Structure formats: structure tokens, C-alpha cells
Amino acid sequence: MVPRIAVLPGDGIGTEIIPQAIKAIQASTVKCQEKFIFTEALVGGAAIDAVGVPLPDETLELCLHSDAVLLGAIGGPKWDNLPVALRPEAAALLPLRKELGLFANLRPAFLFPELLQASSLKPEVIQGVDLLVVRELTGGLYFGEKKREKLDRGERAVDVLEYTTYEIERIARLAFEAARRRRGKLTSVDKANVLESSRLWREVVSRLGREYPDIELEHMYVDNCAMQLIRNPRQFDGIVTENMFGDILTDEASMLTGSLGMLPSASLGGKVGLYEPSHGSAPDIAGQGKANPLAAILSAAMMLRYAFNMEKEAMAVEAAVRQVLAEGYRTPDIMEAGQRLVNTDEMGDLVAGKVEEVVVQWG
Ligand code: IPM
Ligand code: MG
Numbered sequence: 001m002v003p004r005i006a007v008l009p010g011d012g013i014g015t016e017i018i019p020q021a022i023k024a025i026q027a028s029t030v031k032c033q034e035k036f037i038f039t040e041a042l043v044g045g046a047a048i049d050a051v052g053v054p055l056p057d058e059t060l061e062l063c064l065h066s067d068a069v070l071l072g073a074i075g076g077p078k079w080d081n082l083p084v085a086l087r088p089e090a091a092a093l094l095p096l097r098k099e100l101g102l103f104a105n106l107r108p109a110f111l112f113p114e115l116l117q118a119s120s121l122k123p124e125v126i127q128g129v130d131l132l133v134v135r136e137l138t139g140g141l142y143f144g145e146k147k148r149e150k151l152d153r154g155e156r157a158v159d160v161l162e163y164t165t166y167e168i169e170r171i172a173r174l175a176f177e178a179a180r181r182r183r184g185k186l187t188s189v190d191k192a193n194v195l196e197s198s199r200l201w202r203e204v205v206s207r208l209g210r211e212y213p214d215i216e217l218e219h220m221y222v223d224n225c226a227m228q229l230i231r232n233p234r235q236f237d238g239i240v241t242e243n244m245f246g247d248i249l250t251d252e253a254s255m256l257t258g259s260l261g262m263l264p265s266a267s268l269g270g271k272v273g274l275y276e277p278s279h280g281s282a283p284d285i286a287g288q289g290k291a292n293p294l295a296a297i298l299s300a301a302m303m304l305r306y307a308f309n310m311e312k313e314a315m316a317v318e319a320a321v322r323q324v325l326a327e328g329y330r331t332p333d334i335m336e337a338g339q340r341l342v343n344t345d346e347m348g349d350l351v352a353g354k355v356e357e358v359v360v361q362w363g
Helices: 014-028 045-051 057-064 090-101 163-180 196-209 222-231 245-259 294-306 311-326 344-362
Strands: 004-010 035-039 068-073 104-110 130-135 147-152 155-159 185-190 214-223 240-242 266-269 274-275
Touching: 004 014, 004 045, 004 057, 004 130, 004 185, 004 344, 014 068, 014 294, 014 311, 014 344, 035 130, 045 090, 068 294, 104 163, 104 245, 130 163, 130 245, 155 240, 163 185, 163 196, 163 240, 185 196, 185 222, 185 245, 196 214, 214 222, 222 240, 240 245, 266 294, 274 294
Parallel strands: 004 035, 004 068, 068 274, 130 240, 185 214, 185 240
Antiparallel strands: 104 130, 104 266, 147 155, 266 274
16 A cells, blocks of 8 residues: 555745755655555635635545645635634644544654754753654643633633543553653643632543653653753653643744754654644745745654654654754754855755655665
């Protein structure tokens, strides 16, 4: 069976970075007999413009019948004022995650030593950063009941934050297992001093922790975690947290790697995994060749690893990214004096070229 990848470039810089990820995947399989089959489909604002809905049935069907999904980014100002039922984020990205059963979002924040100077944070603070945030992705505030009510004066808006034991257990188990393959430390992040859902979260994670005596488990409040990530990020190995906290903390964690354009992600838990950069559609720089494709390319490496068990190819892609950075090539977001500025497409070509070299070299 030839493995099939559903390709959903989406909006904004999504259409610029996804071709670069595809080039890297293709380069990683130059020596393989079987090549992947890539099938593109519409999603997000692009789908609204073309067919009137942000998540067409054909797109969902394609994803469900593929072996992996490669997603660019979704949303943009053009579609921001549509009713919720049509908004790309609420009506395409979230249902896609839910329909595919992707309850676990893995976001590794790894600092390539070559980018030590690119971050706005001090090199001595971020040196050696290598952490993994496991974000719960199909529960919490994002998916709880939402409503609006008219009051005598003004309105009332409600978003429900709820978690069940089952939901907490499955994400925590996945995080404990991931910690086992790393340095064996797991920080569970919650707001148990205020939220009932966090108190259940803490109880369930603690109970499960007894099954993993080899893992050093600690609990941390989310506000403290936000501070600790900047104060001393090297203290973290694995972090597991609920949906909204994970959304916020991963944007913060991305800056430990130099740029949001460096943070890949894999969403797992269902039959088909979804791989996407953690950044959004970046409408401010879309269409200008300024986007950093490395988060998308590193997401492709995660796909090779998790969806296809192609560890060697995944490592080749990661090694290629590192070499291209070592040679001084930079997109604007990670540019420093003395380095060589390249555009999105050039960066993609450089990485793909290197991937081929590495694959051939490794034999
Ligand atoms: C992310 C994004 C999305 C999220 C938005 C676009 C809905 O910020 O993947 O982190 O909040 O999950
Ligand atoms: Mg986010």
C-alpha cells in the first residue's frame, strides 16, 4: 500500500510553507521505491471562498481516508467577521481535530544551537532548551458549551471549561509514555488553586503517576509555569496541560527556540495524525516570501516519525535543517547580522537539497 498524505495548505502563509514541507518529504524518500501520494484539499478561508464552507465534506473524507494529514494554517482577517458557524478556526480547525479524534498535541520546543542569538531572550537562559509540551486538544474551554444571553443591560457570554476523568487519563498516559522516551520528568500544569476542572486534573494525573514510578512528576500552576518558562526553561522536560493553557504556553515556549516559525506540532490520538506548524496564517507577511518554512518542515519530520515509522528519514530532515542553519541561511524572523537572508522558497530548496545529501550519505 502506497502511503497517502492529505495536504491542506489553508490560508495565508500556509500556501507558501506547505510546498517546502512536501519537498523535504520527497527528498527524504529519494532512495525509497514507494513514494508518497499527496492529495491536496481545501480548508479554512480558502474553502469558504471556493465552495462556501470552511471544512468541505470532501476534505474531511480525504483526511479520514489518508495515512496522515499535513496542514498549513487556517484563518485570516478576511474571514474574521463571519458568524461563528463559518469562521475558519471554529468551523474548520476545531471540528477537524475533533472529527479525527486528535486529543493529543505534541509541541516540541528545541533550540538549535545555531539560533542561540536569534531569540529575544538571553543566550545563557535558553542554551540547551529541549522540552515537549503535550497539549490536550479536544476538550476544555475550546469545546465546552458556549452561549450568549441578553440581559436588561448588555449581555452575558458563557464558555464552559469541563474535563472528564477519561479525557485527563488518556492525555496524561500519553505524556507519561512520552516522558519515558525523554529524560523522565513530567510537569503537569493546572490552576488547581482556583478551577474545579484543574483539581480533577491534578487528582487524576497524580493517581496515574503511581503507575509510572520511574517518572519524576511535579505539579505547577499555569501562571507560575508561564514565569518559569522564561526564568529557567531548562528545568522542563515534558509538560502536560489542558487545551487553553497549552495554546498559550506553546506560543511562549516557541520564543525559547528563536521564533514561532521554528515550532512544529503533531496531533495524535485518532486513526490519522495531523501535522502542522504551531504558528498561524500570519496574514501580515503572507504572499511576500518572508515566512519561515522550518516549523512546517519539522512537522513533516514528525509525520515521517509518528505516521510512517521512518525514523531515519525524520532524522535526515532534522539534520538537514540544522546544517542549513549552520551554513548561515536565515528567513527574516531569525535573521542576524552576518547571516544570509533567504526567502521561503529558497529555504525550502536548501533544506530539500541537504535532505537528499544526508539520505545518500547515510545510505
Ligand atoms: C494553535 C492555534 C489555534 C488554537 C487557533 C488558530 C484556533 O492558535 O493551533 O495553537 O488556538 O488551537
Ligand atoms: Mg495557538
